[in-house]
Amino acid sequence: MKAKHQRLVLAxxxxxxxxxxxxxxxxxxxxxxxxxxxPVEIADGKAAVGEAMRLGGMVAAGSIExxxxxxxxxxxxxxxxxxxxxxxxxxxxxxxxxxSGMVADGRMRADGTFVADRxxxxxxxxxxxxxxxxxxxxxxxxxx
Amino acid sequence: MIAELGLAxxxxxxxxxxxxxxxxxxxxxxxxxxxxxxxxxxxxxxxxLTATAFGLLIALFVRSDMSVELVARNSNSLKPMIFKVAGTxxxxxxxxxxxxxxxxxxxxxxxxxxxxxxxDTLIATLAAQAxxxxxxxxxxxxSSNPFxxxxxxxxxxxxxxxxxxxxxLAFHPPTLYVGYVGLSVAFxxxxxxxxxxxxxPAFARAxxxxxxxxxxxxxxxxxxxxxxxxxxxxxxxxxxxxxxxxVSLVPWLAGxxxxxxxxxxxxxxxxxxxxxMLAVIGFSMSMVGTFIVxxxxxxxxxxxxxxxxxxxxxxxxxxxxxxxxxxxxxxxxGSVAEGKKFALLSREGSLVIxxxxxxxxxxxxxxxxxxxxxxxxxxEKISVGPPYYNRVAGPLALVLCLVMVAGPLLSWRxxxxxxxxxxxxxxxxxxxxxxxxxxxxxxxxxxxxxxxxVVAAIVAVASLAPLWGRNLRRTPLxxxxxxxxxxxxxxxxxxxxxxxxxxxERLVAxxxxxxxxVGSYAVTFVGVKPVAGPxxxxxxxxxxxxxxxxxxxxxxxxxxxxxxxxxxxxxETNEAALLTRPGGQLYAVLGQPVTSDDxxxxxxxxxxxxxxxxxxxxxxGGLIALGATLSxxxxxxxxxxxxxxxxxxxxxxxxx
Numbered sequence: 129m130k131a132k133h134q135r136l137v138l139a140x141x142x143x144x145x146x147x148x149x150x151x152x153x154x155x156x157x158x159x160x161x162x163x164x165x166x167p168v169e170i171a172d173g174k175a176a177v178g179e180a181m182r183l184g185g186m187v188a189a190g191s192i193e194x195x196x197x198x199x200x201x202x203x204x205x206x207x208x209x210x211x212x213x214x215x216x217x218x219x220x221x222x223x224x225x226x227x228s229g230m231v232a233d234g235r236m237r238a239d240g241t242f243v244a245d246r247x248x249x250x251x252x253x254x255x256x257x258x259x260x261x262x263x264x265x266x267x268x269x270x271x272x
Numbered sequence: 273m274i275a276e277l278g279l280a281x282x283x284x285x286x287x288x289x290x291x292x293x294x295x296x297x298x299x300x301x302x303x304x305x306x307x308x309x310x311x312x313x314x315x316x317x318x319x320x321l322t323a324t325a326f327g328l329l330i331a332l333f334v335r336s337d338m339s340v341e342l343v344a345r346n347s348n349s350l351k352p353m354i355f356k357v358a359g360t361x362x363x364x365x366x367x368x369x370x371x372x373x374x375x376x377x378x379x380x381x382x383x384x385x386x387x388x389x390x391x392d393t394l395i396a397t398l399a400a401q402a403x404x405x406x407x408x409x410x411x412x413x414x415s416s417n418p419f420x421x422x423x424x425x426x427x428x429x430x431x432x433x434x435x436x437x438x439x440x441l442a443f444h445p446p447t448l449y450v451g452y453v454g455l456s457v458a459f460x461x462x463x464x465x466x467x468x469x470x471x472x473p474a475f476a477r478a479x480x481x482x483x484x485x486x487x488x489x490x491x492x493x494x495x496x497x498x499x500x501x502x503x504x505x506x507x508x509x510x511x512x513x514x515x516x517x518x519v520s521l522v523p524w525l526a527g528x529x530x531x532x533x534x535x536x537x538x539x540x541x542x543x544x545x546x547x548x549m550l551a552v553i554g555f556s557m558s559m560v561g562t563f564i565v566x567x568x569x570x571x572x573x574x575x576x577x578x579x580x581x582x583x584x585x586x587x588x589x590x591x592x593x594x595x596x597x598x599x600x601x602x603x604x605x606g607s608v609a610e611g612k613k614f615a616l617l618s619r620e621g622s623l624v625i626x627x628x629x630x631x632x633x634x635x636x637x638x639x640x641x642x643x644x645x646x647x648x649x650x651x652e653k654i655s656v657g658p659p660y661y662n663r664v665a666g667p668l669a670l671v672l673c674l675v676m677v678a679g680p681l682l683s684w685r686x687x688x689x690x691x692x693x694x695x696x697x698x699x700x701x702x703x704x705x706x707x708x709x710x711x712x713x714x715x716x717x718x719x720x721x722x723x724x725x726v727v728a729a730i731v732a733v734a735s736l737a738p739l740w741g742r743n744l745r746r747t748p749l750x751x752x753x754x755x756x757x758x759x760x761x762x763x764x765x766x767x768x769x770x771x772x773x774x775x776x777e778r779l780v781a782x783x784x785x786x787x788x789x790v791g792s793y794a795v796t797f798v799g800v801k802p803v804a805g806p807x808x809x810x811x812x813x814x815x816x817x818x819x820x821x822x823x824x825x826x827x828x829x830x831x832x833x834x835x836x837x838x839x840x841x842x843x844e845t846n847e848a849a850l851l852t853r854p855g856g857q858l859y860a861v862l863g864q865p866v867t868s869d870d871x872x873x874x875x876x877x878x879x880x881x882x883x884x885x886x887x888x889x890x891x892x893g894g895l896i897a898l899g900a901t902l903s904x905x906x907x908x909x910x911x912x913x914x915x916x917x918x919x920x921x922x923x924x925x926x927x928x
Binding site: 146153161 | 779846
């Protein structure tokens, strides 16, 4: 094989690789990417029941209540315009609390409750999910 | 006084960077030798001054000088000393100064020790390094001054996030930064070599130790970060595909590709343009990572608050450096002479496939990380999580591991399939045996973990094959390095597969005396008691895990409360308890107290995991780092007679 051919073969292999990766990525993104929703978007009916998504919001003051099994909590996530009840079974993360920002992975149930598989709370002392920057001023920012 | 001195040193260092750049450019464009004589000392002095400035910042934190804004915002006089020191880089300004310190020290080290390159290439390299540091000096001095004084000093500081008061995390960022910024040297070498058109084995050999060096630190940093997230966050996972994790993985992938391609260039004088390209990509990815973390662009549990000014500044710097290097590459790529030829079935061929797969995985991870930003710009808020990454990166990584089985067994230039196959029967048998065992006894296992464990078995056996039939004492260190690192990949892969396939989890509200069964363990919840720490109070649970064989182990998970400092709210953290056993780890988290209907709070939330072979993941990471270290040491320029022998040998045999 001549050197020029070798370059050509390498270039074609690279192109095929890039194209294949592109197709793979596009299909995976279409299937696996989850929408990031705020309570007001859910109130507007943007979230289909059962669709995997991520919900971001503030835990409303006085809303956390524990269920009798001792493991499940219910609270209200709010963005100042609308609120969504959230249910989660498990140990809440460090730094989770009322009037703090949180992000939950999960899906909507038919009764309008968001069932979370995982909850993230702010991690750094100055962390706030960017999407929460749009919240009205009278809401308290997550306290450090 | 200390703060002012630190700031002055930074300005002087910036001026020296300017001097190195101008003198270097003039010299390379045909200037006099006197100009070149300026560049080396200026680079060394710049490194020393910046490091001193960083030392002064540490001193300010140690002395808890609350008149400095950065100290007041991020430290507290009550904090344990080690976390006062670590607080220096636990914030934006301090970590950027650390970043810059490493950049300048790298430049100083090149100036002091690099003797293999032609003089003009070396000067061009130092000038490129100076150009990089100049931009980041500007960033630090104009938008992130760490030495800023407050008009009125507060009585005490605002402390540090208790989650970050952890010894693992204290040393995690510096390790990762050495890796990130070490790649800047490869970048500058590439730019220098493009400028003087000296791209060949000498250039590759000069660059290789730097690539290995930074890749070792990236490997250690990522492994340690994974372990930190595992035990500190209390979620029991070891990799979350969080954007901040991804941006450390991307330079690591680029580094892995680069150290394999640089081996081809050094040994066979092929893949030259590609090696240069990868060197540019590697540090570009480090800058992208810094930009993403420092600008707070992404929704990430690690992200910092959005700061548009700094974000824009970093974006402009990045555009200049990456754009400049790529433009230079485009101008000069045509004149890079063609490399040596090789057949597809050869060591070079397998390394080309390795590089294609690594860069494809890199691109897919980067795409997943950046896609939410692009989508948000177009009005959709999207998060890309583990399902995407597992689906795109998992299969490619498995194929990559299979290529790794064959690659080291092939000879340079050309080989034939029969000879390759004749060296693989034991590995193939091992894979088949594991497959049969898992299918018969493993129960229901996902396809990816199943294939992972099978491939791990094949790789583990095949990675040892290059040592087969050799005198082990005479085997050169770089070969040992390759074998160790590849074996480490197999160990980590086996750990990932076993953990995903056989994990057991229990979540209960337990009263004292309750027995919880998880895996082959019966865990008794004995009770809780209050404990006082140096700057927190804590509820400590006592769990006793019993094995079927009569073994008895005590675990003490804690729920800690840190008091709020300077008017901030108190913070609670969970400290998981880990029990490491030969077969895996038992992981316990103590949650909230549970109030019964009669108002008594006698039960506690407890989450238990049995994670088979989970510690193999980090053991594998450690082996990979060890392998790279052996390879680096084996290539170090040893003094005297030792060098002559070692060096000649390592030229004949390849190992990255």
